[in-house]
Amino acid sequence: MAANALTPGIVAGRLTPEDYARNFADLHPRLDAHEARVEADRCYFCHDAPCITACPTSIDIPLFIRQIATGTPEAAAATIFDQNILGGMCARVCPTETLCEEACVREAAEGKPVKIGQLQRYATDTLMAAGGHPFTRAAPTGRRVAVVGAGPAGLACAHRLAMKGHEVVIFDARPKPGGLNEFGIAAYKTPDGFAQAEVAWLLEIGGIALRAGTALGRELTLEALRAEYDAIFLGIGLGGxxxxxxxxxxxxxxxxxxxxxxxxxxxxxxxxxxxxxxxxxxxxxxxxxxxxxxxxxxxxxxxxxxxxxxxxxxxxxxxxxxxxxxxxxxxxxxxxxxxxxxxxxxxxxxxxxxxxxxxxxxxxxxxxxxxxxxxxxxRLAGADLPEREGGKIRVSGAGRTSLARVWAGGDCAAGGDDLTVTAVAEGRDAAEDIHAMLMAEG
Structure with a gap:
């Protein structure tokens, strides 16, 4: 918000450059290799791990921590990304204190859980820094899917569909992708342009085209998309x-x-x-x-x-x-x-x-x-949408809406809890359901 004559108290430059740099530095700097190994050794590697149940994306947490403990963080990252392709961002912004870490056996026994979020960041950062993509595309299916919204749900859906061999086009109203991760999270949680770096890394799977600055209800209509694409996923968030x-x-x-x-x-x-x-x-x-x-x-x-x-x-x-x-x-x-x-x-x-x-x-x-x-x-904004429930898009199963061949997930869909990790899970699960439907048709 720009200051004006009516708001003289709203001014810029209140602090020194050093203050800004210090205040907006990384909230939780990543663990180094030694710190990660020591922390990983605290895990009991529970057979019926409650931390897995507490994770909305059901990451095999004991497995990836064991992989860190044995000196293979890249393998740990692959375990994470298999369930949560935005595992790097989720490691930074998930409320782990009320999810996996709250369920940790060490939390119950000692009041000091294993630092699952920081271990996840260590593993995912290690693999991403090494370059390359841990997944490859399946043979092309000839099917095309439109994903509306380049936030966590849309990106997760698009990646899983591309991995299955489908061609995906992501439409987003903003000038750059990322959704909540790029525009709605505190800067000290995701500094140094991580949100855009993660999107670029995700798109390395191939088969995904991005069309920014294109909004449903403005440049797009649901009717036109349904006529052109084999399936549609709506991950449009909440605009109002x-x-x-x-x-x-x-x-x-x-x-x-x-x-x-x-x-x-x-x-x-x-x-x-x-x-x-x-x-x-x-x-x-x-x-x-x-x-x-x-x-x-x-x-x-x-x-x-x-x-x-x-x-x-x-x-x-x-x-x-x-x-x-x-x-x-x-x-x-x-x-x-x-x-x-x-x-x-x-x-x-x-x-x-x-x-x-x-x-x-x-x-x-x-x-x-x-x-x-x-x-x-x-609140959900827009009129050209499927049937609603409680102000959001009504969904059943893995995100199916009232319209044939249209799925929805993330904040715009009813029933979620407005977390990045939940949006990722909903996008991923919708992609699996879309894929099953497309393959059943032959």
Missing amino acids: VNALGAPGEEKEGVEDATGFIAELRQAGDLRALPVGRDVVVIGGGMTAIDAAVQAKLLGALNVTLVYRRGRARMNASRYEQDLAASKGVRIITNASPVAVHGNGAVREIEFEYTDDDLRPTGERFRLAADQVLRAIGQ
């Missing part, structure tokens, strides 16, 4: 952002957290990115946490995250909540916005305390704010 529903939210300085994060991720020079002095973020999910932490890292003096329910109901994990607090973000719970105050631009935002059932208590307070970031959920 929910409103606060509070008087005054149209004032200058009130913006969507998703736009704030996307602008930061695409910024060539963080010193040129303006941020407020007093920033208020409204929401309790990962987008809210990422926006709040990055506002603080950009130099905001006061950053407050306000969530309408209690801490236990926040979608962001306790680890992420603690990370925000460690960076100086103040977290207020059980409060909902009721009004945005200011003459043209926001100056204060007023809240009312609520109980966990969102019943107002009658007690109100105000926070000074020159920048307010909305992170209260997104």
